[in-house]
Amino acid sequence: MMDRLHINWFKYSSPQAFYPLAGHLLPWFAAAATLLIGVGLYLGFFVAPTDFQQGQSYRIIFVHVPAAWMSMFLYVMMAMWAGFGLGLNARLSFMMAQAIAPTGALFTFIALVTGAMWGKPTWGAWWVWDARLTSELILLFLYGGVMLLRASIDDLRRADRASAVFALVGVVNVPIIYFSVRWWNTLHQGASVSMTAAPKMAATMLTAMLIMTLGFWLYSTAVTLGRMRCVILERERRSAWGVHQAHRDVLEVH
């Protein structure tokens, strides 16, 4: 490859070409994620000062907020790839949506647990039915629906397309759901107890949170690439390429 700069991206649109590319990229994303999360944790614990109102418990935001942001971002990404799959009829796009879903669901779960952990010392209850946490819970239901729908359909092509349609229907509904839950929340609580009232953030707090978010994004990319490789292998397992690739992988590992 004399002209390395002129990369024909379309050649990576087949699973067979994408597999080694993902394999090359994965370690870099993993390393970058580890580095950034490490830096973020250091800043969060050793540089960011104590919060005036919430004491040390506020430090939970260094995982809660990045996890919540990733849960929403990954859902949109999943819906985007689902849309590409339906529009372009591209296998790889459907596989990408399939690969993203579990990680998105995991971050939604983490956001809910850490949200409860933050709520208990701050508001006195393990679960607060505020708009953001409740919307996050409904997002978990939507992720579950996408994954369970795929798991229930045996035919691969139908599973791809059906879960893609549901992901798109979900993404259209997420703003509606969020709006309605916020409405519901303000209707039923006079003095609205809101977890969105984040502490006034010192610059170091914000920096640490942003670095953690970036680290989580790099982690998500690495994990998604890894899951893509698994999905490709599973789908190609009877083809000549699949058998050949599996043998190569074993040789590389040993």
Added chain:
Amino acid sequence: MSQPGMLAAVCELIRRDILLAMRRRSDVMTTVLFFVMVASLFPLGIGPEPAVLRMIAPGVLWVGALLSCLLSLGRLFTADYADGVLEQMLLIPQPLSVLVIGKVTAHWLISGLPVVLLSPLLGLQFGLNAEALGVLTLSLLLGTPTLSFIGAIGAALTLGVRGSNVLIALLVLPLFIPVLIFGAGAVTSSASGIGAGAHLSLLGAGLFIALALSPWATAASLRIALE
């Protein structure tokens, strides 16, 4: 694909579905009876204190309506799927999304309208006053068609899939939540003096959006299921 052609096809579809439902009246009665029973479960579980019942009535009756709609969704397309009529619908010149509107309208007339008509009676059981009963009925009148339209997407996606009854519920309940919030909220806010206008307007808007967008998604899902 002329205008009279489409309208005639839709009316024929609605007429046919209602006729079939009237022949198997048990399906309609099951849905209705379920709604009544679910509404009765809550006082049995919580206690008969009138003030409490009046407070939970909007939510309970709305959740009951939701669950009844869910139960009946399984039947929306399965009969036509089983006897090949659904495949025919893909082949005739009328657009599938228009036919879907017909199917969903028939479904609402069979399963949703009885719930709307029964709700004042059940509301009385919970001690709601006349004004609240009126708002409740109106909210259900605006909301239950929306539920049918949204539910149709789930029914189409899970057509012929094993365990589809529970799966429909998992897919469709998160999407029902805004309708539930605005529907029950209408009754609650009319009782607390704020007035139900905003909620009812939002319900109306929701119905309009569901009517405009969901048949298209349902048609796409049906095509995927029938490939």
Added chain:
Amino acid sequence: MQWGSVSEFMAMGGYGLYVWTSFGVTALCMLWEVLALWRRHAAAIAGTREPILDHGAGRR
């Protein structure tokens, strides 16, 4: 450094339980995901090298 001692760090101003459970759950989840993927990759390779009778269901 703003922590006087290791025990101060662990205590987190009295909120230790909440803070460390949060970070612990997050770390555990992410590590579990990586491990599960590792196993899935190994299983995918094994499955490809020795095709098994799959009872007609088909793997996804």
